[in-house]
Amino acid sequence: MSQPIVSVNHAVKTFVVNKGLGGKKYVHAVNDVSFDIMPGETFSLVGESGCGKSTTGRLINHLIVPDSGEVYYNGQDISKLSEKQMRPLRAEIQMIFQDPYGSLNPRIKIQDQIGEPLLLHTDMDPAARLKRVHELLRLVGLGPSHGERYPHEFSGGQLQRVGIARAISVNPKIIIADEPVSALDVSIQAQVLNLMKKLQEQMNLTYLFISHDLSVVEMISDRIAVMYLGSIVEIADKRDLYAMPVHPYTQALLSAVPIPDPTVHKERILLEGDIPSPVNPPSGCLFHTRCAHCTELCKQQVPPMKDFGGGHQVKCHYAEKFSGKSAEKTL
Amino acid sequence: MAERLLDVTGLTTTFRTGKKTSVTAVNNVTFSLDRGEILGLVGESGCGKSVTSLSIMGLFEDTAGKVASGSIVFDGEDLTKLTTKQMRSIRGKRISMIFQNPMSSLNSCMRVEAQLIEAIRLHNDVSKSEARQRASKMLSAVGIPDPEQTLRSYPHQLSGGMSQRVMIAMALCCEPEMMIADEPTTALDVTIQAQILELMKDIRSRNNTSILLITHDLGVVAEMCSRALVMYAGRIVEEASVEELFASPIHPYTVGLIASVPKLGSGVTSLPSIPGSVPDLSAMPQGCKFAPRCKYAQAVCRQTEPELAPVPGGNGRKCRCHLFGKEEGKEAQA
Numbered sequence: 001m002s003q004p005i006v007s008v009n010h011a012v013k014t015f016v017v018n019k020g021l022g023g024k025k026y027v028h029a030v031n032d033v034s035f036d037i038m039p040g041e042t043f044s045l046v047g048e049s050g051c052g053k054s055t056t057g058r059l060i061n062h063l064i065v066p067d068s069g070e071v072y073y074n075g076q077d078i079s080k081l082s083e084k085q086m087r088p089l090r091a092e093i094q095m096i097f098q099d100p101y102g103s104l105n106p107r108i109k110i111q112d113q114i115g116e117p118l119l120l121h122t123d124m125d126p127a128a129r130l131k132r133v134h135e136l137l138r139l140v141g142l143g144p145s146h147g148e149r150y151p152h153e154f155s156g157g158q159l160q161r162v163g164i165a166r167a168i169s170v171n172p173k174i175i176i177a178d179e180p181v182s183a184l185d186v187s188i189q190a191q192v193l194n195l196m197k198k199l200q201e202q203m204n205l206t207y208l209f210i211s212h213d214l215s216v217v218e219m220i221s222d223r224i225a226v227m228y229l230g231s232i233v234e235i236a237d238k239r240d241l242y243a244m245p246v247h248p249y250t251q252a253l254l255s256a257v258p259i260p261d262p263t264v265h266k267e268r269i270l271l272e273g274d275i276p277s278p279v280n281p282p283s284g285c286l287f288h289t290r291c292a293h294c295t296e297l298c299k300q301q302v303p304p305m306k307d308f309g310g311g312h313q314v315k316c317h318y319a320e321k322f323s324g325k326s327a328e329k330t331l
Numbered sequence: 332m333a334e335r336l337l338d339v340t341g342l343t344t345t346f347r348t349g350k351k352t353s354v355t356a357v358n359n360v361t362f363s364l365d366r367g368e369i370l371g372l373v374g375e376s377g378c379g380k381s382v383t384s385l386s387i388m389g390l391f392e393d394t395a396g397k398v399a400s401g402s403i404v405f406d407g408e409d410l411t412k413l414t415t416k417q418m419r420s421i422r423g424k425r426i427s428m429i430f431q432n433p434m435s436s437l438n439s440c441m442r443v444e445a446q447l448i449e450a451i452r453l454h455n456d457v458s459k460s461e462a463r464q465r466a467s468k469m470l471s472a473v474g475i476p477d478p479e480q481t482l483r484s485y486p487h488q489l490s491g492g493m494s495q496r497v498m499i500a501m502a503l504c505c506e507p508e509m510m511i512a513d514e515p516t517t518a519l520d521v522t523i524q525a526q527i528l529e530l531m532k533d534i535r536s537r538n539n540t541s542i543l544l545i546t547h548d549l550g551v552v553a554e555m556c557s558r559a560l561v562m563y564a565g566r567i568v569e570e571a572s573v574e575e576l577f578a579s580p581i582h583p584y585t586v587g588l589i590a591s592v593p594k595l596g597s598g599v600t601s602l603p604s605i606p607g608s609v610p611d612l613s614a615m616p617q618g619c620k621f622a623p624r625c626k627y628a629q630a631v632c633r634q635t636e637p638e639l640a641p642v643p644g645g646n647g648r649k650c651r652c653h654l655f656g657k658e659e660g661k662e663a664q665a
C-alpha cells in the first residue's frame with residue numbers, strides 16, 4: 001500500500017472566546033481528529049455548520065496550527081514548521097474557496113491573479129507566465145481574452161473556474177476545496193464539479209473536499225468522513241457510507257436530505273433539538289443529547305473509534321449493534 | 332374542486348435602473364393557488380422568483396421596483412389596486428411571509444416577545460397580556476420547547492433553526508390564509524431543514540393554509556409541493572404537478588435542471604450540466620430566453636418568444652417551448 005499524502009493524527013484545535021469577567025472560554029473546534037488521505041483520491045469532510053470541517057482543512061495547509069497532535073504531509077510533520085519553512089510546500093497544497101468573488105481581488109486583472117502563484121513559486125519570465133495563464137484559462141473552459149478582465153465582469157460559475165485555474169497553476173499535489181460549489185446554482189454546480197473531476201484525472205490531483213451537501217459529496221468522493229461537533233463520527237468508503245451508515249448521526253443526516261423524486265417516500269429520522277454549543281460540548285458521546293439510542297454509558301464515556309475493516313470506522317458505543325458486525329479493532 | 336385563493340394574471344414587475352432605463356425582472360407571470368395547496372416556485376438565482384413574491388406582498392414602496400402591469404386577485408380582491416393602508420390590513424394578517432435569513436429578518440434590538448406582541452396587536456384588538464399569551468401559545472405550536480424563556484430572549488441568543496421557528500410563529504400568529512415562504516430553509520442545516528419542513532406540512536394540514544414555497548432546491552419541491560412552477564429569466568417556462576414534472580419534464584431547461592441535481596444514493600460519478608449561464612436581465616436574448624443554452628434550439632427559437640401554452644391532454648400542465656409537440660425536430664437535433 002502506498003504512503004498517505006496527508007495524515008492527521010489526533011489533532012486538537014481550540015479557540016479562545018470571551019476573555020471577559022467569567023474568565024477564558026474555549027471553542028472546541030477540532031477535537032481529536034485522525035485520518036489519512038491517499039494520493040489521487042478525493043477525501044471528503046461533511047457535516048453541518050460549526051462542526052469543524054473548515055478548521056480541519058485549514059490545519060492541513062498550515063493556515064492554523066494544531067494545539068496538540070500532528071499533521072503529516074508526505075511523511076513530514078508540518079504542524080511544527082515555521083511560516084518560512086512552510087512556504088516552499090505551499091505550492092503543493094493549494095486551496096479553492098467557497099465565495100469565488102470574495103477570494104479574488106476586485107482591482108487586479110484575472111490574468112495577473114492566476115499568474116501570481118507562478119510569480120511566487122517559479123522563476124518564469126513574464127512572457128512564459130502569460131503563456132501558462134492562457135493555457136490554464138483554456139484548461140478550465142475560459143478563453144485567453146477573459147484574462148484581460150476584472151472579477152466583476154464574470155458570473156459566479158466563471159469566477160469559480162478562475163479560482164480553480166489559480167489553484168492548479170503551480171501543479172499542486174493536493175487541493176483543499178472548501179465548499180467550492182455551495183454558492184453556485186445547480187446547473188453551474190454540475191459544470192464546476194465535472195471540471196474538478198476532469199482535472200483530477202488529467203493532473204493526478206488529490207482533493208480534500210469540504211461540503212455540507214451530501215448529494216454533491218457522494219458524486220465527487222472516494223472516501224468520506226462525517227463530522228459532528230469537532231470530531232469525526234464515521235469514516236467510510238463512499239459506497240459503504242451511503243448503503244449502510246452505522247452511526248446514528250450519519251443515518252439521521254442521510255435521511256434528512258430531500259430527494260428530488262416525488263415517488264420516493266422514505267422513513268425520515270427527525271433529530272430533536274439543535275447542535276450543542278462547541279463552547280460547552282456535552283459529556284461522553286458528543287451526539288448523546290440528540291440520539292434516539294442514548295444510554296447512561298453514552299452520557300458518561302466518550303466512545304472509542306472502532307474499525308470494521310475496509311477503512312470503515314465508527315465512533316459509537318453501539319456500533320456493533322447498528323452494523324451487525326463485530327469490530328476488527330478499537331483505535 | 333378546491334377553492335381558488337389567489338389568481339395572478341400577467342404580472343410584470345420592472346426595476347428602474349436609470350432615468351429612462353429599466354429592467355423587467357418578472358415578465359407576464361400567470362398562476363393560481365388553491366386553498367390548502369402547497370405550490371412550488373423553482374428556479375435559479377435571478378430568475379424572478381423572489382420578485383414575484385414581493386410583488387404579491389406589495390413590498391416595493393420607496394424602491395426602484397414597481398408592478399408594471401397585471402393583476403393579483405386574492406380572495407376576490409385585486410391587490411395591485413389597493414391603497415397602502417388597505418394593503419397593510421392584509422399583509423401580515425391574511426398573507427404572511429417567511430424570509431430566507433431568519434437572523435436578519437428579526438429586529439436584533441427587540442426581545443422576541445415585543446416583536447410577536449407587536450405583530451399580534453397590529454391586527455387584533457387585544458390587550459398586551461392576551462397578546463403575550465397568544466405569542467407563547469404560537470411558540471409552543473411551532474415546536475419551541477421553552478416558550479417563556481424564548482419570549483424573553485433577543486434574536487442573537489437563538490440558533491438559526493430557533494429563529495426560523497420564531498419567524499414562522501410570527502407569520503402564523505394572525506392565522507393567515509396564505510403564507511409565502513421565500514427559501515425558508517436555505518440558510519439552515521439539513522437536519523434542521525427537515526424539522527422546519529415537517530412543521531410547515533403540519534401547519535398546512537392543521538389550518539388549511541395555502542403555501543407558496545419559493546426555493547431553488549428541487550428536493551424540497553419534490554417533498555413538499557403538489558404542483559410546481561419553473562421560472563427562467565423572469566418567465567414561467569413550465570407548470571405541472573410535481574409527479575409529472577419529475578417523471579417527464581418537457582421544457583429543455585427543466586430537463587437540464589433536474590438532470591444536473593446529484594441524487595443521493597444514485598452512485599453517479601458525473602453529472603449532465605447545462606452549458607453557459609443565465610442571461611443578464613438588461614441584455615436578454617431575442618426569442619426564447621433559453622435558446623442560447625438549449626441544445627435543441629432552432630431558427631424559430633432565436634427569433635420569436637414562445638407562449639406558455641397548455642400541454643394537450645396534460646391536466647392543466649403548461650410549457651413555454653416552440654418545439655414541444657414537434658418531437659421529430661427534437662430527435663433530429665439530438
